[in-house]
Amino acid sequence: MPVLRNLDLAILALALPVFVLGGLPVLGWLTAAGVWAMWRGVGELAERRADGEKDPRRVAGLMAGSMIARGWALGLILIAVGLGAGDDVGLAAAILAVVLFTVRFTLKALVRPSGSGSRPPRTSAT
C-alpha cells in the first residue's frame, strides 16, 4: 500500500498552501519538512541495516536507538528554530512535525503487519 505508506509526505505537501494562505510562517513549514526528511531518511537507513542483521537484540537496539536519536534530533532542531527564529516559527514547525509523526506512526502500525502470508495453509482446524 504505497499510498498509505507515504500519506505523511502528501500531508506535508498539502500543508504548504495551508501555511501560505493561513498566514503561518513558511520557515516553520521548511523546518518541519527538513526534520521530517531527516526522520524518514534515518529511519529508512536503520531499517535497511536492521534487515541485514540476524541477531534480534541488535535489530531491537538499532530500531530503538534510531527512534530515540531521531526524536532527540527532531526536538533539538525544533527548540533551536524556536529560539533562533521566534516562537511562532518553532510552534508551527512543531505542530506540523507532530501531525506527520501521528500519521506515519499510526499508518505504519496498521500497514506493517498486513503483508501477504508466508505461513503454509492449515490442514486441521485447531
Place this chain on the structure above:
Amino acid sequence: MSTLKNLPTLAKVGLGFAALLIPTILLGIIVPSAGEGDFQPQEEFRLEPYVTLELGPLDLSPNKAVLYLALAAGITLGLMLFIANRMQARPNRTQTAVETAYTFMRDNIARGNMDDAMARRWFPFVATLFMFIWVSNMIGYIPLPLNTAHPIEVGGLKLPTFAIYAATANISVPLVLTLMVVVAYHVEGVRAKGPVKYVKGWVPAGVSGFAAFPIFLIEVISQFVRIISLSVRLFANMLAGHLLILFMGGGLAVILGLAALGYFTLPIAWVFFLFEIVLIATLQAFIFATLTAIYLGEAVAESH
C-alpha cells in the same frame, strides 16, 4: 570508533552522561532565560467538556476521556470484526498476529486460571477486557488533536492541539471496569455455591474455631482491597507513564523555565515512550485480564 568500542561499559555510560550533561550546562549559560512562558503542562490532563449535556442532576457532557473511550471501543470492535470477516486458510501477518493473541488469551489467561466450563463461559468477557484495555492503552501514546487546554489559531480558527492522553489514565475508567469484574465474580460465586457457602468459602480450608473469624474479616477487607488494587494498578501505571513522557518531553523545562534542560530530558522521554508502548501498554492489559480470570476461577473453586 574502535577505541570507543574497547572502553568498559562504565566508561561508555560515563561518556554518554557527559555528552548529555555538558551541552546542557553550556546551553543553560548561553540561553538562561529561554523557555519561560505561561504554558501549564498539568493542564494536559484537565477534562473540559466539548459540549454541555446534562440530564437532571447527571452531567453527561462529553470530554476528551469520553472521546478516547469511544475511540478505543470503536477501534477494538472494528479491528476484530474486520479480521473476523476476512479469515483465510492461508493467513496474512495480521491474521497470524490476531490468532496468536486469541490463543494466548484463551489458553494462558482463561484456561490457565479457570476450569474448562468457566473458561468457555467467561473467555469472551476476559478477552474483551484484554483487547479493550490494550487498544485504549496503545492509542493513548499516539498524539491526537483533542487537547482543548491550549488551542492554536490557524486562519482565525481555534483548533485543539496534539497531545497524548489515555482513558485508562483516568481513575473512573479502570474503576468501572473493576466494578464490572467484582460484580461478575461475586455473582458467579453465588450462582455456583449459593450465598452462604460462597461467603463461608472465603475462609481457607483447614481454618476453624476462633481463628476463622479474624481470617474471615481479613478476607472481607481483601475483597474491597481488590477493587483498589485492580483499578489503581492500571490507572497509576498509565498516568505515571504519560507524566514521565510529558515532563521529560518538555514539561520539566517549561516549569523550570529552562529550555536548555530539554537537551538532557528529550532522549529520556523517547526511552520512556518506547518502554511504555512496547511493554507497559500490553503488560497492564495482560495483568488486568489475568487477575479477572483468577478472581472468577477462585470464586467457583471448592476451596482456596
